[in-house]
Amino acid sequence: MKEEVKNLKQEGINPGLAVVIVGDDPASRVYVNSKKKACEEIGIYSEEYALSAKTTQDELLELINMLNEKKDISGILVQLPLPEHIDEEIIINAINPKKDVDAFHPVNVGKIMFGNYDFVPCTPAGVMELIKESGIEVAGKECVIIGRSNIVGKPQAMLLLHENGTVTICHSKTKNLAETVKRADIVVAAVGKPEMITGDMIKEGAVVIDVGINRLENKKLVGDVHFESAEKVASAITPVPGGVGPMTIAMLMKNTVKAARINRES
């Protein structure tokens, strides 16, 4: 990415990311700091807008409108979750789709369905990059995703489908979770329940990708997969921390660079 940013700047294109955080959620603060640090590391200009938890929806919309017009900003990221009095959907819809580096705007979500997209949500994109870089073939494979959120599970399913995987999405109402996961050649866990996917649920030789980030009472970070037991049966597995987390940030940088090109052209 560093090399790409350098080349971009030589073409006279300067990528810029605006990160907006409302309130003082400690996890959000950690994520925002990592995003800013990644920008610094690879030479992307960034601006942070840290707003108080009392910020009104109208005030936030005003900021988004300003950033939509701001010439040195190519990507806008509003860190979720927002305080309860702010409607996330209204805020996401207000972001210019060409600056929507999280790919949460309905226009970008729709494009992902068609398979013709500019931006892909960072976490599922990071998962795909890990699969690709590890030389794992998706076509024809049984892919089981656990979790159906708009930011991970659903777009992940589309991306695996575009690579010709046979995709199953499991969720909180799935009746035969262990049985379904056992069929999978590729498992993507995005539930938010510490270590719920255990080694006995995994098929011998399966690829296991753990999106979950859960902090236990003793402050230890663990994924949705029980690493020690799953590692014994998997042919490849991602750790937590590490694995998908850093990839998410790398994909955000990739989307910001892409946004800089798109906004320059438009």
Ligand code: NAD
């Ligand atoms: P979410 O809470 O929006 O969705 C969780 C999903 O899990 C839901 O669709 C629900 O149906 C499903 N689920 C709940 N209980 C289940 C059960 N018993 N069996 C099967 N499915 C069940 O969560 P999210 O935003 O998709 O995040 C999931 C996890 O991934 C969280 O731990 C989150 O912190 C982590 N996350 C990590 C990154 C990263 O960068 N690595 C990014 C986003 C989210």
